[in-house]
Amino acid sequence: MTGKRRIAYVIPGLVWILIQAIRIYPPAVVTAAGHPDFSYYAYSFSHWSYSDMVALYGARRLYLHLWPYFQNVIEYPVVLGLYMSGMALLPGLLGYFLGSVAGLAAAYLTAALVLSQGRGKSVLWWSLSPLLGVYALLNWDLLGIATWGLTVLAYERKHYRAAGLWLGLGIATKFFPIVLFPYLGLALFKLRSRGQRVELRQFLWGTAITAVGLNLPFAIFAEEGWSDFFTFNSGRPPDPGIWGVLVHWHLLNTGNVNLLSLLVTALGGLVLLAAVWKDGLNPIAAGAAGLAWWLLCNKVYSPQYLLWVYYAALWLEINPIQLVVMNIAGLLDFGMAMQWLALGTTGNPLLSRFVAVVVPPVIAIRDLTLAWAAARPWWRRRVHNRSIAREV
Numbered sequence: 001m002t003g004k005r006r007i008a009y010v011i012p013g014l015v016w017i018l019i020q021a022i023r024i025y026p027p028a029v030v031t032a033a034g035h036p037d038f039s040y041y042a043y044s045f046s047h048w049s050y051s052d053m054v055a056l057y058g059a060r061r062l063y064l065h066l067w068p069y070f071q072n073v074i075e076y077p078v079v080l081g082l083y084m085s086g087m088a089l090l091p092g093l094l095g096y097f098l099g100s101v102a103g104l105a106a107a108y109l110t111a112a113l114v115l116s117q118g119r120g121k122s123v124l125w126w127s128l129s130p131l132l133g134v135y136a137l138l139n140w141d142l143l144g145i146a147t148w149g150l151t152v153l154a155y156e157r158k159h160y161r162a163a164g165l166w167l168g169l170g171i172a173t174k175f176f177p178i179v180l181f182p183y184l185g186l187a188l189f190k191l192r193s194r195g196q197r198v199e200l201r202q203f204l205w206g207t208a209i210t211a212v213g214l215n216l217p218f219a220i221f222a223e224e225g226w227s228d229f230f231t232f233n234s235g236r237p238p239d240p241g242i243w244g245v246l247v248h249w250h251l252l253n254t255g256n257v258n259l260l261s262l263l264v265t266a267l268g269g270l271v272l273l274a275a276v277w278k279d280g281l282n283p284i285a286a287g288a289a290g291l292a293w294w295l296l297c298n299k300v301y302s303p304q305y306l307l308w309v310y311y312a313a314l315w316l317e318i319n320p321i322q323l324v325v326m327n328i329a330g331l332l333d334f335g336m337a338m339q340w341l342a343l344g345t346t347g348n349p350l351l352s353r354f355v356a357v358v359v360p361p362v363i364a365i366r367d368l369t370l371a372w373a374a375a376r377p378w379w380r381r382r383v384h385n386r387s388i389a390r391e392v
Contacts, residue, residue, distance in 0.1 A: 006123070010112040013127035017108060017136045021101045024051045024137055026093075035063050035093055045342035048335070052139045053100050062088035062096065069218045069225035075232040078218050079173040080140050100137075107142040108132070114149040115314060118156060122314045125323055134334045135304035144174025145311050151177060152284055152315050155184055160199040164206020171207075172214040175229075176308055179290045181207060182269070183283035186276050234258055238299040241363055257299045268293040268374065285377035288312035292373035303337050306330040306366070309373050316377055329369040336362040 026049075030040040035058035044050035057063060062084060066072035074081040087099040116123040126132075136142060147170030154163035163184065170177030188200040218226040238244040238257050246252040252260070272290050275281035292309045295301060310326045313319075336358060343351040 006113065006116050009116060009121075009123045010109060010127050013108050013112060013129075013132050013136075014105060016127075016130070016132040017101070017105050020133055020137045021097075024049045024054060025097060026054055031093060033058075042342070042345040045338055045345055048338040048342075050338065050341070051137055053104075053137055054097065056084065057088065057093060057096055060084070063093070065089060069222040071225075073225045073228045075228050076140075077172050077175050077229055078214055078226065079169065080143065083140065083143065083173075100140075104137060104140065104142045107146040108136060110146040111142065111149045111311060114146075114153045115311075118149070118153045119315060122318060125314055125318070126311065129310065129327055131307050131310060131327055131330045134331065135307045138304045139302065141174060141304050141307055144170050144176055145308060147173060148177050148180070148308070148312065149315075151180060151184075152287075155284070158199075160188065161202035161206040164203040164208075165210050168207040168210025168212070168214070171211040176291060176294075178211075179269075179294055180283075180287040182273060183276055183286040183290065186273055187283035190277060233300055236300055239301045240359060241299075241301060241367065243299045254299075261297050261299050265294050265297040268297065281377065282316075285316050288316055289374045289377045292370045296367060296370040296374060303330065303333040306333065306369070309370065313373060319376070322372060322376065325369055326373070329365050332362045333366050 024044070026036055026040055026044065030036055030043050036054055037058065040055060040058070041050070044055070060072060060074060062072075064072075065085075065088060068074050068081040068085040069078065072085070074084065076084070083103065084100075087103065088096050090096050090099045112123050112126055115126055147166050150166040151163050151170060154160075154166055167177055167180055167184070171181075185200070185203065188203055192200050215226070235254070237254055238247050243252070243257045243261060247254065247257060269290050272281065272286045272293075276283050276286050288309070291312055295305050295309065306326060306329065310323070310330070313323065313326065340351075340354060340359065342348075343354055
């Protein structure tokens with residue numbers, strides 16, 4: 001792919017980000033104190049313009065320029081906490097906002113350019129996706145998604161130390177890239193056990209240098225603030241979905257859900273590990289499937305997580321129908337979440353009917369989409385192996 005064509009392919013995504021930036025910047029009526037106040041939530045939900053990036057500038061007192069984790073508790077991994085706090089050093093809410101948008105736009109471009117190098121025209125599915133128009137600036141996920149692409153590209157080009165470094169950076173940024181670690185590591189170990197010269201140790205050291213190196217100083221010297229990422233999520237009640245229903249029916253409590261979701265996630269991960277070892281399942285496909293399975297089984301789910309699953313799927317064999325379904329499911333989930341929160345924060349009497357009629361089918365579509373993404377790479381490998389066996 002030529003440089004001019006590559007640039008042309010990534011422009012639509014930048015347009016999505018620009019449109020979203022204009023849409024989510026809060027008006028003066030909810031930023032009278034120089035940062036979003038409590039009224040921001042009802043306003044942003046009602047206008048479908050909510051963004052964690054905007055909300056947490058006020059909610060986490062980023063405008064006070066406190067030292068992240070040492071003076072200010074932040075429920076995100078360290079690179080993200082440093083990024084948030086660093087952008088807050090820019091002048092006022094506008095400076096913070098523009099700097100944050102620029103950084104996320106750069107992350108989008110990084111994810112797009114490495115995808116164009118590794119999968120060619122798949123980048124069009126990335127840049128044209130309307131999911132970018134609602135999720136690119138909802139949170140900071142693009143920073144982690146970029147490390148996913150960098151890890152996969154480095155691994156495929158046999159730059160194993162670089163793959164480990166990017167993977168560790170991703171773990172310290174948004175944590176989800178950790179799902180790649182066991183599959184890539186096992187695939188390298190398998191090649192090494194068969195006598196091939198593979199730099200498994202370099203991959204492991206690369207991951208440790210960034211994942212452990214970035215976290216260790218905060219874990220030692222700011223343990224209370226650093227550990228909030230783990231304690232915050234463990235104490236959260238289940239988000240809407242099967243776990244939430246079981247808790248609502250008093251069949252489980254939050255502690256039971258923590259344990260069961262961990263066990264079910266681990267079981268699916270072990271099945272995929274066995275497929276990598278025994279059946280030769282591509283570890284990148286296993287990572288994509290493992291990510292979807294994790295998000296399906298996890299008690300905590302935010303709508304923008306589907307952007308991760310979508311990007312990971314673009315590194316596999318393109319299935320246009322599945323990609324279209326992902327886009328539809330992601331848009332429905334966003335609309336459902338915004339309207340639900342809008343009705344709740346404004347005390348609208350239609351809330352109970354909305355929850356009864358709209359929420360269940362949208363969550364079912366989302367969960368079926370995640371299940372499809374989790375099953376398809378492994379299933380396609382099994383079908384391929386059966387067809388080969390019949391031919392022989």
